[in-house]
Amino acid sequence: MTRAPKTQRYCARCGNRLSSYNAQKFCHPCDLAFREQLAHPPEVPAGFWQTDRMRDALSTWHIGQVIYAYRLHPHHGRVLPQELIASWLGLTQAQLSRIENGSAPEQLSRLTQWAQALRIPAELLWFKLPASDGEASVPEQHDGEADVRLARWLFAGGRGTPPASSRTGDLEQIALALDDGYRYFDGAAIAFFREQLTKSKADDGIHGSAAALPLALAILAAVREHCKGVKSSVRQPLLALGADGAEFVGWLYRDLRQPIAAGYWYDRAIEMAQEANDLAMQGYVLLRKSQMAYDDRDGSRVLSLAEAAHHGPWQLPVALRSEITQQIARGLAMGGESFGEVERKLDEARQVLARGQGNESDEHTHRLRSASTYIEAGRPIQAVSIYRTALDSGALSTRDEGYFRARHAVALALCGDPDSAADEGLLAIRCATEKQSARTKQELVRAIEAMDRWQHRPGPRELRETVYAGANRL
Template sequence: MREALESWHFGKVLYAYRTHPHHERAISQGVVANWLGLTQAQLSRIENGAAPQDLGKLMSWAHSLKIPASLLWFQLRGSHRPLAAPATPREEGDHQKPEQPAQIQGSALLPVVVNGQTVLVPVDASALATSGLGSLSALPADSDATSTNREAMSPLHRRTLLSGIAAAALPGLGLEELQRVASALEDSRRYQGGPVIDYFRSQLDDAKRDDGALGPKKTLPVVLGLLGAIEQHARGVKPKARRELLSVGADGAEFAGWLYRDIHQPGQAGFWYDRAMEWAQEADDPAMQGYVLLKKSQMAYDERDALRVLTLAQAARHTRWRLPARAQAEVTQQEALGLAMTGEPLDAVRQKLDEAHSLLTNVPGDDPNPLGAYFTEDTLMLRNAVTYTEAGKPSMAVELFGEAISSGALSRRDTGFFNARRAAAIALCGEPDEAAQLGRQSAEVAHTMKSERTLRVLSEVLHTLDRWNGRPAVRDFREALRVSCRAPAKLLITLSGAG
C-alpha cells in the first residue's frame, strides 16, 4: 500500500487495496466501484490508465476508503509530507523553484475537522482569496492565524461539524457552500422546539421550493447539512423514531441526488440515490424505493443508456412498491421514453403515453401524497415532447414544448432546460436560426442557475447545427456557450470540435 501511495497514482492505490492480503481474498472491481459511485469499467480504466488528476474525485475516493490524510500526497503548502514525491527527472534550474501548494484545476485544500480528525476538503482558490482566507493556504496546520481568519473559519472547525455527512458529497463545493453546510447543520442541532421530524420535513420542503429559483449550487449545501443532522438524530433513538427520521432522510437523499444530476456529477448523484434506497429500505418505505428506481432511470437518460432507462422504469412499475397514482403516471411515462429510445414502434410508445395520461387525470385534486407532486399535466406534456423527439418525431415535440413552456408554470431553471430541449427539436426540424436563438436564451439561464445539465443539452444542439456553422445566429450561439456561459473544460472541447 505504501508503494502504491508513493506512486501518486490512485489507480495503483485502488488495486493495492483490492488485492491486499488483509482481505484474505481479493475484492472484485465491481464491489469497489460500487463503493466509489463508479462502474466496473470505469474502475478498470482508472487502475490501468494514466494517473487521475481531478482533485474532487481523489478526495472522494480517499474518504470512501478512509485513507488517513497523513498518507495522501495532495496537501497544502506547509503541511508535513511523510511521502516523498515520485522520482521524476528535473529540468535544469528546477531546484531553484519553491514548492507549489497542492492545487488542481483552480482548487485548494481546506482542513476540516471530521469526528475529531482533520481531513482536507477541496475549495475554489478564488473563493479563498475573495473571502479573506487566501493567507490560510500558506499556513501550516498548527500555525496561529489572525483573529479575523479564525473567526471566518470557525464554522468549519467545530469538532463535530460534518460527522454524519457522507464525505463523498463534499468535493466540488466552494468555501461559501461549505459554510452553508455548516450553518444548516448548526441550525438543526440548536433546534429545540416542536417535533424534530416535522422540523426536518419543513426545512426540506423549503429547500425544494428554493431549488427552481436559486439553483443547485445554493440549495445543495443546505440539503447536505440537513442530511447530516438527520443521520445524527437517528442515532440512539427508538426504532420507530429512527424509521420516521430515515424516511425523511431518504426523501432528502433522493433530492440531493437530483441536485448533483443538475450540476452533472453522476458519481455523487448515484451515491445519494443509493443512500436514499438504503434508508428507504430500513424505514420500510416501499414507495420511496420504487421512486428511487424511477430516478435512476431518469439519470440513465442523462447518460444516454437506453436499455437501463427502460428496464429501471419497468422495475419501478412493480406493484410491490405501492406507488401513489401520480408517481405511477410518471413511471409509466418514463417507460414510454425507454421504449422510444430502444426503437419500439410509435404505437407502443403512444399506448404508454396514453396510459400515463389516464393515471394522471384520475389523481384526486386534493391528493395529499407528496411523492411526485410536481408531476402535473404540464410536466407530462414536456416529458412527452422529449419522448417524441427520441421517437424521431421532433415536429410533434416542438409543438408540445411550446404549449407547456408558454403556460408560465415552470421555474426559471426548468424553463431554461426545456427551452434547450425545444431548441434541440427545432434543430432536428432543420430550422437553424430559430434553434440557435432559443439556445442562446437557454444558455443565459443555464449560466445564472449553474445548470450543467442544460449546458450539456445545448452542446448537443450545437452538434446538430454543425452543418450550418457559417450562419451568424449559429456562430453567436457557439460564442455564447464558449464565453458568456463560461462552459466547463469538457464542454469547451465539444464546442471547439463543433467549429
C-alpha cells in the same frame, strides 16, 4: 502422487504476502494508499508524453485513444482504472468507456477540459487551447469523488477536519445548519428538519442547485446523527425524512452534472427508505435513477430502471405511476421500438393520469415529458408543438424554462430549422447561467450537435460561441 505447491505471490509495492484470493499485484492497504495518492491527476515528467504509445495515440487526434494510452502508461506502475480517470474528468465509467471505444469526440469545450485536467502539453494537441488570461480561461472542475468523501464525512457526524471538495467553501454554512439542528433537537425534531428541507427546496427553485446544496447536506448529516439512540417511533419517520432529503441532494448533484455524487446520494436514499419501510420512496428513487440514465442517453438503463419502478411492491400516487409509464415509453423509443408501441405506452400513461385527481400542473409536466419521448421516437415536429405551447404559457420556473428551451432547440434543429433553434438556445443559456444549471448546458451542447451542418450560419455560430464561452460560469 503429490500436489505441486502453489507459488506464493507478494505485493509489488510493499513485498508482503498476497492472499490466494487476491488476483491483483498489490495488497489491499497498498491499493487503497495508491488510490488516495491519485485523488487528482498526478504531475508527470516531460518524458511521459514522448513514449511511442503516447505519441502514436496523440497522432490519431482521438482523445479517447490518448486517455487509453495515459491509463496504460508504465509511469503509473499499474493500469489506471476507468473509474478513476472518469472521476478526474467529471464523467462516469460508462461515459469514459464510450469515449475510448467510440468515434473521436469533436466538441472543443470537452477536448479542452479533458486535456487541461490531464495536463497534456498544448504543443502536442491537435486543437488550440484558449488563451491563458487568468482564471476565466480555465473551466471550473468539480471533483465528484471529493464530494462523495464530503458526504461520508457528514454522515459520520461531521467531526474533525473536513475533506477538501468542490463544496469546501460551503462548509461554514453546513456547520451552522448542523449546529441549528443539534440546538433545536427535541420532540419536534422531525417538524424542524422538514421545515429546513422545505426551505432548501425553495432555495433550489429560486436560486439554483448550488445555493440549495449546503443546507440540504447539513440536514442529512443532522438527521443521520440524531437517528442514533432515538426511539424507534421517532427513528423511522426521521429516516423517511432523510430518504426524502437524500433523493433531493441526488437531484441537486444531477442538475450540477456531477453523476458520481448524484448516484451516491440516490443509493443512500434507497437505503434509508428501506430502513424506514418507505416503499413509495424506493420506487420514486428508481424513477430518478432512470431519468439520470437519460441524461447520459443510456437507453437500456432508462428502460430497466423504469420497469423496476413500475413492477415494484409499492403503491404510488397516480401522477407518479403515469410518469413511470412515460419513462418506459421513452426507454422503448431509445431502444428502437416501433412508434406504434411507443404511442401505445404514452396513451397508457395518459389514461393512468386521467384516473387520478390531477391538477393543471400535472397535465403540464405530463405533456412536456411526452415531448421528450417524441424526440427519441423520431417525431420532433410533435415535440416542437408541445414545447411551444408550454413555453408560451409562462408557467415554468426559470430553470425549467431554460431546460425545456434547450430541448425545444434540439427538436427545432431536428426539424431543419436551425435559426429558430439558435434563438431558443440563446434564451436557454441565460436561464442556465442564472441558475447554474449544468444539466441545461448539456442539452444545449446536444442542440449544437444537431445544428452541426448549419454551423456557418450566424445564429448557430453565435450559440456555439456563447455556450462554450460561458462554460466557466455553469
